[in-house]
Amino acid sequence: MSSELILMMIKGIGETLYMTLGSALFAYLLGLPLGVILIITDKDGICPHSKINSILGAIVNIVRSFPFIILLIAIIPFTRLIVGTSIGSTATMVPLIISAAPFIARLVESSLKEVDKGVIEAAQSMGASTMQIICKVLLPEAKPSLILGSAIATTTILGYTAMAGFTGGGGLGDIAIRYGFHKYQNDVMIITVILLVIIVQFLQEFGNRYAAHCDKRK
Numbered sequence: 001m002s003s004e005l006i007l008m009m010i011k012g013i014g015e016t017l018y019m020t021l022g023s024a025l026f027a028y029l030l031g032l033p034l035g036v037i038l039i040i041t042d043k044d045g046i047c048p049h050s051k052i053n054s055i056l057g058a059i060v061n062i063v064r065s066f067p068f069i070i071l072l073i074a075i076i077p078f079t080r081l082i083v084g085t086s087i088g089s090t091a092t093m094v095p096l097i098i099s100a101a102p103f104i105a106r107l108v109e110s111s112l113k114e115v116d117k118g119v120i121e122a123a124q125s126m127g128a129s130t131m132q133i134i135c136k137v138l139l140p141e142a143k144p145s146l147i148l149g150s151a152i153a154t155t156t157i158l159g160y161t162a163m164a165g166f167t168g169g170g171g172l173g174d175i176a177i178r179y180g181f182h183k184y185q186n187d188v189m190i191i192t193v194i195l196l197v198i199i200v201q202f203l204q205e206f207g208n209r210y211a212a213h214c215d216k217r218k
Contacts, residue, residue, distance in 0.1 A: 005188070008175060013195060015089045016171035020158045020199075023096035027157070028150070030101040034060065035108025036134055046120065047130055060102040068099050068160045072167055092161065092169035100157050107149035111142045144215040151207020155200045162196060172196055 034056065040046050041053040066074070072095045076086045079094040115138055123137045139146070162173030172192045180189025 005191075009172075009191060009195065012170075012172040012175045012192070013199070016158065016161055016173070016196075016199065019089050019092055019096060019161045019164070019169070019171055020154060023093045023100060023157050023161075024150070024154045026093070026097045027100035027104050027153070030097065031104025031153075032108055034101065034105035035112065036138070038105060038109045039112040039138070040130065040134065046124070046133055060105050063098065063102040064106070066099070068095070069163050069166065071095050071099050072164060072169075076167075087168040087170075089170040092164040092167075092171075096157055096160055096164070099160060100153060103156065104149070104153050107153055108146065111145035111149050112138050114145055115141045144211040147207055147211040147214060151204050151211075154203050154207070158196070158200060158203070 038053060038056060038060070041049040041056070043050065043053075045053075072092075075095055075098065079086050079091050082094050083091050085091050119137055119141060120133060123133050128136070161169065161171050162176065165171065165173030165175070165177040168174060172195055176189050176192040179185045180192060
């Protein structure tokens with residue numbers, strides 16, 4: 001393997017992690033509150049509100065229904081408006097965040113549904129406010145499941161970064177497409193696939209171990 005190829009792969013790994021972890025962070029800043037609102041406004045939630053729940057649920061489902069590659073192209077004008085360009089790692093983060101946030105909201109909603117209703121009812125009987133129940137009961141009790149969900153979301157976002165290579169998004173996906181696909185350099189394609197698999201395995205294993213560490217039931 002030439003030094004040029006090694007440097008290109010190192011740069012690709014850096015760009016991939018930048019897009020993946022950066023997008024995951026901002027997507028959680030949007031998706032976590034959305035998931036909490038969905039669960040508390042549910043008909044069996046602590047603040048049931050069918051109208052808010054239905055509207056928010058519909059928006060989440062609509063955005064989730066867009067295949068990422070189509071969303072990536074469809075919002076190019078919006079991406080240019082936000083970051084000033086539609087290519088590169090930073091530009092790719094805009095559609096990644098928009099695509100991942102609704103997915104994360106559903107993961108959060110699913111995790112919070114696993115919390116024992118008896119614990120919530122006990123907190124309510126002691127006069128806990130809605131915010132106290134969310135911050136001191138729902139989120140702490142669902143922490144292991146939320147961590148597992150974050151690992152799933154992060155690896156999903158990593159897969160999206162590879163697709164972004166079709167529009168010059170940078171990272172390992174871009175290298176695989178430009179060199180492995182367009183220039184028929186099979187060795188480059190194989191190396192990028194192996195690197196992506198290693199990164200996915202690392203992120204998933206880290207999430208699994210941390211979730212197990214935080215699980216008070218074990």
